[in-house]
Amino acid sequence: MPELPEVETMARLIAPSIEGRVVRATKVEWLRTLRGIGEARFDAALVGRTLARVRRRAKFILVDLERLGRTEGHLVIHLGMTGRLYVVDSGAPSAPHERVRLTLGPSGERFVFHDVRKFGRFTFTEDLAAALPALGPEPLGEEFDAAWFRRGLRRTARQLKPLLLDQSFVAGLGNIYVDESLHRAHLHPLRRSDTLSPAAADRLHAEIRRTLLEAIEREGSSFDVFYRTPEGRPGSYQHQFRVYGRDGRPCRRCGATIRKLVVGGRGTHVCLRCQRPPRRPRPVV
């Protein structure tokens, strides 16, 4: 469930259950989830520290750790494709696919990282900047304004879809919300970023924000394995999809059939009437 709206929803969901709680013990079921740091170091860094504050940056959930009121490192969590976080009572049996569990004091609930496909990450760092990859601005933040976006699009000649998926350009978009934003802005995913008129760039900027805000309001999208999360109602934004997963069905705006293509190796959904394909790039001689 991992794009900005789902990650934001997840962070909001777990924050009340873990903020202020002390880590009493750790259990790592799949070592690679720690991404390089050893189990012993992970345990030593967490036990006795307080999970002070939960926040989101891009598709990462960050938890600041404190001891005696001082920040001493951070949990860096990425849900990958299938990661989920939840808190269960102390007596609850462990479920399949739980990769990391933290026992919380004083009452022993468990803070669990569940991740079927193991693409996720749940690790510790003292140096947040070093632990995170290069990340562009938050699309819902101040820094992501229309003028910045216009310039950013012009600075490069990439296809729109891969560019918007690039977390170092804008942080937090994924396959669903890129497809949805492009459709709402009437722009084809293969369109080169430096060919947009200022008006088209502004339209895309506005639709990205609008799409994300609406999705957060509906607590993200839930389907397949994410249909239900422990302790959490499913999100409902999937009912608002205009193109994602709707190939073969009519466009809600114009009635043309939604098509599915592959762009940048990712399944990509478009209405070819609303989103005019760019002219084929001239062949390189």
Next chain:
DNA sequence: CTATGGCCCTGGTTGC
């Protein structure tokens, strides 16, 4: 530069 494909993983769905 930009684009592409493999890889990391598991499991549900599709098609023969």
Next chain:
DNA sequence: TGCAACCAGGGCCATA
């Protein structure tokens, strides 16, 4: 029915 191929909301890396 059985089984293999394909596909999935992510991201990193090597190669062209």
